Amino acid sequence: NAGVTQTPKFRILKIGQSMTLQCAQDMNHNYMYWYRQDPGMGLKLIYYSVGAGITDKGEVPNGYNVSRSTTEDFPLRLELAAPSQTSVYFCASNRQGVVNTEAFFGQGTRLTVV
C-alpha cells in the first residue's frame, strides 16, 4: 500500500510565486489534513477536510488554499509565496478523525521561499 503520498519532496520558490503541494491517499480515508512544521515548533494545522467537497480552516490558514474534489486527493495551494511559508509540510489522513483512529502521514515536503 502506498498510504499517503506527497509531492514534491523538496521545492525552492521565489517570493511571489505560486505552487501546489500534492497529497493523495489510497486508504479511502474521509479525513485529511495539512500541517506545517517549523524548526523547534510543534506541527500546526493549516486546513483539514472531513470528506470530498468539505474543507475547513485550521490554526494557520492564511496564505493557503485547499480543495477536496475527490476522497483521494487534497492539494494545498500557495498563491503568493512569502519567506514566512518556508517550512516542512505534512499531509495526513485517517478514517474517522483524530479522536478515534491513528493518523497516517506523508513523507513531507520541504519548501524554501527565497
Place this chain on the structure above:
Amino acid sequence: KNEVEQSPQNLTAQEGEFITINCSYSVGISALHWLQQHPGGGIVSLFMLSSGKKKHGRLIATINIQEKHSSLHITASHPRDSAVYICAVIKGAQKLVFGQGTRLTINP
C-alpha cells in the same frame, strides 16, 4: 506557554538503556497520540490512548488523564530507535495540538 510540553527536548543514551519521554498538557483532552519522526522526516503513529497503558513490542505508553500527563517508555533501546518522538493531544473536534518533540539518540 505551549499547551503541550515535552521533556526532555534532547536525550542521548547508550544502547540497552531504558528510555522515558514525558508529555504534559494544560488543556482538557479526549485522547493523546504518540508519533515517531524518522531522521528522513517521515512521521509514523505509534500509539493512540485515552486511558491506562498500551504496549507494542519494546514501546510502552501510559496516560494519566487526571494529572494531564503521558509517558513513552522504550525498553532495551537500540540505535534504530533514534528519532524525534512527538506527543499530540486531541483538543476539540479534529484538532491535534502537538508538542515540540523529543530528539532521541541511542549510541551503540
